[in-house]
Amino acid sequence: MNKEMSKDKLLSKHNLRLLYKRKSEVVIVYVIFFALILFASLSSDVFWGTRNLRNLLISNIGLLLITYAQLIVITLGGVDLSVGSIISMVNVAAVTLMTDSVGSWILISILCLIIGVGIGIINGLLVVKGNIQSIIATLATQTIFAGTALLIMSSPKGTLPSELCQFFTRGWGYLFPFLLVIVMTVLIWILMFRTNFGRAIFAVGGSEQAAECSGIRVGRTKIMAFAVSGLISAVAALYISFYSTSGNPLIGESYTQRSITTAVVAGATLVGGKSSVIGCFAAVGIMGIINNLLNLMHVSSYYQFVIQGVILILALAFSAIRSRK
Amino acid sequence: MRPSIEVRNIDKTFVGVHALKDVSFTCYPGQVHVLQGENGAGKSTLLKILTGMYRPDSGEIWINGEKVNFRHPIEAKKNGLAMVYQEMSLLPELTVAQNIYLNQGNKRGFTDERALLRAAREIAQKYNIEIDPYARTADLPIAAQQMVEILKALAAEPQILILDEPTSTLTSTEVDKLYQIVQELKSQGKTVLFISHRMEEIFRFGDYATILKDGSYIDTVNLRESDENTIIQLMVGRELKSIFPHKNTQKDAEVMFEVQNFSDNAHFHNINLQIRRGEIVGIGALDGQGQTQLFQAIAGLRRRTSGTVKLNGKEIVYHNVRKAMKLGIGYVPEDRKGLGLCLEMSVGDNLSMASLRRRQKFGFIKKKEEAEQANQMVKRLNIKTASLLQNVVNLSGGNQQKVSIGKILEDVPKVLLLNEPTRGIDVEAKQEIYRLLRSLADEGVAILCYTSDMMETIGLCDRVLTLYEGRITGELGEREGALITEENIMRGAMNQKVQKTTGLEDGQNE
Numbered sequence: 114m115n116k117e118m119s120k121d122k123l124l125s126k127h128n129l130r131l132l133y134k135r136k137s138e139v140v141i142v143y144v145i146f147f148a149l150i151l152f153a154s155l156s157s158d159v160f161w162g163t164r165n166l167r168n169l170l171i172s173n174i175g176l177l178l179i180t181y182a183q184l185i186v187i188t189l190g191g192v193d194l195s196v197g198s199i200i201s202m203v204n205v206a207a208v209t210l211m212t213d214s215v216g217s218w219i220l221i222s223i224l225c226l227i228i229g230v231g232i233g234i235i236n237g238l239l240v241v242k243g244n245i246q247s248i249i250a251t252l253a254t255q256t257i258f259a260g261t262a263l264l265i266m267s268s269p270k271g272t273l274p275s276e277l278c279q280f281f282t283r284g285w286g287y288l289f290p291f292l293l294v295i296v297m298t299v300l301i302w303i304l305m306f307r308t309n310f311g312r313a314i315f316a317v318g319g320s321e322q323a324a325e326c327s328g329i330r331v332g333r334t335k336i337m338a339f340a341v342s343g344l345i346s347a348v349a350a351l352y353i354s355f356y357s358t359s360g361n362p363l364i365g366e367s368y369t370q371r372s373i374t375t376a377v378v379a380g381a382t383l384v385g386g387k388s389s390v391i392g393c394f395a396a397v398g399i400m401g402i403i404n405n406l407l408n409l410m411h412v413s414s415y416y417q418f419v420i421q422g423v424i425l426i427l428a429l430a431f432s433a434i435r436s437r438k
Numbered sequence: 439m440r441p442s443i444e445v446r447n448i449d450k451t452f453v454g455v456h457a458l459k460d461v462s463f464t465c466y467p468g469q470v471h472v473l474q475g476e477n478g479a480g481k482s483t484l485l486k487i488l489t490g491m492y493r494p495d496s497g498e499i500w501i502n503g504e505k506v507n508f509r510h511p512i513e514a515k516k517n518g519l520a521m522v523y524q525e526m527s528l529l530p531e532l533t534v535a536q537n538i539y540l541n542q543g544n545k546r547g548f549t550d551e552r553a554l555l556r557a558a559r560e561i562a563q564k565y566n567i568e569i570d571p572y573a574r575t576a577d578l579p580i581a582a583q584q585m586v587e588i589l590k591a592l593a594a595e596p597q598i599l600i601l602d603e604p605t606s607t608l609t610s611t612e613v614d615k616l617y618q619i620v621q622e623l624k625s626q627g628k629t630v631l632f633i634s635h636r637m638e639e640i641f642r643f644g645d646y647a648t649i650l651k652d653g654s655y656i657d658t659v660n661l662r663e664s665d666e667n668t669i670i671q672l673m674v675g676r677e678l679k680s681i682f683p684h685k686n687t688q689k690d691a692e693v694m695f696e697v698q699n700f701s702d703n704a705h706f707h708n709i710n711l712q713i714r715r716g717e718i719v720g721i722g723a724l725d726g727q728g729q730t731q732l733f734q735a736i737a738g739l740r741r742r743t744s745g746t747v748k749l750n751g752k753e754i755v756y757h758n759v760r761k762a763m764k765l766g767i768g769y770v771p772e773d774r775k776g777l778g779l780c781l782e783m784s785v786g787d788n789l790s791m792a793s794l795r796r797r798q799k800f801g802f803i804k805k806k807e808e809a810e811q812a813n814q815m816v817k818r819l820n821i822k823t824a825s826l827l828q829n830v831v832n833l834s835g836g837n838q839q840k841v842s843i844g845k846i847l848e849d850v851p852k853v854l855l856l857n858e859p860t861r862g863i864d865v866e867a868k869q870e871i872y873r874l875l876r877s878l879a880d881e882g883v884a885i886l887c888y889t890s891d892m893m894e895t896i897g898l899c900d901r902v903l904t905l906y907e908g909r910i911t912g913e914l915g916e917r918e919g920a921l922i923t924e925e926n927i928m929r930g931a932m933n934q935k936v937q938k939t940t941g942l943e944d945g946q947n948e
Contacts, residue, residue: 319780327792328760
């Protein structure tokens with residue numbers, strides 16, 4: 114059976130089937146994604162309009178990036194409830210501190226990234242050194258930093274430099290946001306699937322004890338994973354802030370829940386050790402198109418929350434059924 | 439007299455393993471009956487059938503003259519059977535009283551805490567045990583917890599009490615207490631079924647002993663009329679199947695790996711061992727004598743309070759697994775599913791997991807090299823998998839075990855520690871692993887191995903150290919002048935003197 118495992122065997126039909134078996138969640142997510150696109154183009158004549166498509170892209174980049182941040186922690190076997198507060202903190206910091214000089218744009222952006230990494234490291238230390246479950250640790254930091262954001266800015270006010278906002282969301286004829294998505298996706302994919310660090314994240318999520326027995330530094334891997342997750346959250350936060358152009362201390366609130374939903378829809382299991390970067394793209398697409406359709410049909414945006422909750426339950430039920438098989 | 443327990447022709451087969459073969463024995467009220475046998479002789483399975491955890495394939499159980507057919511431990515309890523489990527079944531956050539009367543004392547769904555405390559105090563007094571019923575269980579020392587466990591079984595006022603290794607965590611004062619309790623039960627005409635690896639306790643507590651071997655009934659002896667030798671003779675005598683590779687032919691090779699004065703002051707004490715080039719050294723012991731903790735300490739997974747390690751004559755220092763692995767010490771843990779593998783990850787990812795640092799450039803994985811090495815390992819160990827992408831969970835036990843070993847081999851260890859390398863796998867895979875270990879030893883890897891199957895220890899190992907309660911009690915091998923026989927291993931494993939072939943000296947087994 115396994116006498117020769119040459120290269121062409123790795124590409125044989127059998128292995129393609131195996132690949133499907135291993136990655137069926139991703140395939141299913143894409144099937145749903147394309148089905149939704151089909152449904153959207155049939156049910157709405159403006160869906161394929163350039164304006165709507167552009168809108169779809171730039172309004173969902175933030176969610177995609179924050180999903181990547183969540184994905185790293187979920188792969189580790191945890192969950193990060195603090196991503197929303199990182200977004201609020203970064204938004205408040207950027208709006209309060211940024212002036213009209215290019216120097217301040219760069220400096221404050223870097224400061225924002227440091228805020229993200231810092232909160233991530235705090236999460237990691239609480240989980241590893243404090244031996245607290247990630248859901249509790251990040252619930253605490255979420256509360257602390259969401260509160261801090263409100264202390265700094267008690268109500269929505271202020272704006273970000275409009276040139277910067279323009280560039281991030283429409284720069285180079287919409288090429289910049291497009292490239293941002295591509296570059297971030299490729300970077301995350303490489304991090305997860307082509308580095309020792311990424312492999313260690315999967316191993317820790319798969320079985321912490323087995324990882325330990327394999328000489329993987331479990332504690333360090335966790336802290337670093339939370340730090341990287343914080344960094345990506347900060348990047349997402351900057352984008353979300355530039356997209357909204359204004360200051361709002363509650364801007365991040367909904368993102369925690371949405372990022373968990375999309376990561377799970379993309380095929381990650383909440384016990385860890387399994388996730389898909391490529392699937393996130395379609396998962397965010399699904400959420401985005403549903404919202405887009407509801408907007409086009411002038412349905413109250415509150416329904417979107419209801420629908421997202423239902424989708425999360427369906428996705429979790431689906432993965433539970435699969436793992437029982 | 440009417441027998442209290444009658445086991446008639448019990449047969450039980452698990453997937454591929456015939457655990458109990460037509461076992462029958464009888465116990466009478468007012469007696470302490472000892473069950474005795476090697477690892478895997480079928481003691482635990484028999485107890486689990488008695489208490490309703492397993493159901494026999496065939497055969498009957500009669501309790502107090504009535505045929506019973508327990509489907510759940512609760513039914514056994516209702517019929518007057520109570521068991522003190524080896525692994526503690528107490529809930530650490532509850533009080534002593536709550537634990538003793540767990541699932542009891544409910545008054546229409548409510549619990550009466552005061553009544554619980556009173557009852558717990560009474561039963562402790564009755565059996566002359568000093569314990570605070572209001573104490574949080576986790577705060578008690580381990581020996582006191584064991585006494586709570588025993589009280590919990592006694593609280594059900596059983597006709598038949600089963601004690602599975604009850605003394606392994608007790609101090610001698612508490613063992614005396616337990617002795618008195620058992621005497622009290624005897625005088626009340628109750629039956630006690632007793633398992634212990636301590637020979638002196640078997641004779642102190644027991645009236646009769648039933649010996650099992652390889653799942654079969656061997657004999658029941660009156661302990662007042664027999665001695666240690668008789669018991670050991672009855673326990674041993676299994677057939678050595680010729681499925682093992684050749685033994686080490688090199689004589690007087692240099693010492694490659696040495697462990698000196700290893701202690702953790704809890705599970706193992708003052709362990710000294712040497713492995714010569716080309717040698718497979720075995721640990722001969724009953725289960726739970728500290729071998730796992732010793733392996734973990736050598737592998738850097740567990741702290742030790744004292745001890746040094748020498749590799750090729752030079753002392754090496756490490757305080758974690760990672761460093762130990764870098765220095766060339768590889769450990770294959772006993773539980774492949776929990777400790778050895780990430781089941782939901784692929785064969786390829788698992789194989790490379792312990793050697794990531796060997797195939798990296800600035801933290802990036804060299805995928806081509808990784809796949810090549812994994813493919814080589816699949817071929818070398820004859821791992822039957824459709825591809826490297828297959829998830830480990832879909833492989834058979836034997837192939838999972840091979841992945842668990844192969845993962846450590848990819849890190850090219852100089853010293854290989856294996857804990858239960860063949861547990862629960864088929865004979866063919868076992869043989870493949872024996873051959874692999876021998877060829878590794880021939881290539882110069884120092885191998886230390888524990889397996890609960892003593893025949894495997896005999897067939898595979900060039901030298902055997904016997905371990906009893908965390909201490910080395912004997913050394914068997916040609917150089918040591920003591921043959922590696924089942925009897926000698928059993929003697930060492932039960933803290934008896936091993937028999938020397940020369941007969942000139944008495945040896946130094948303390």
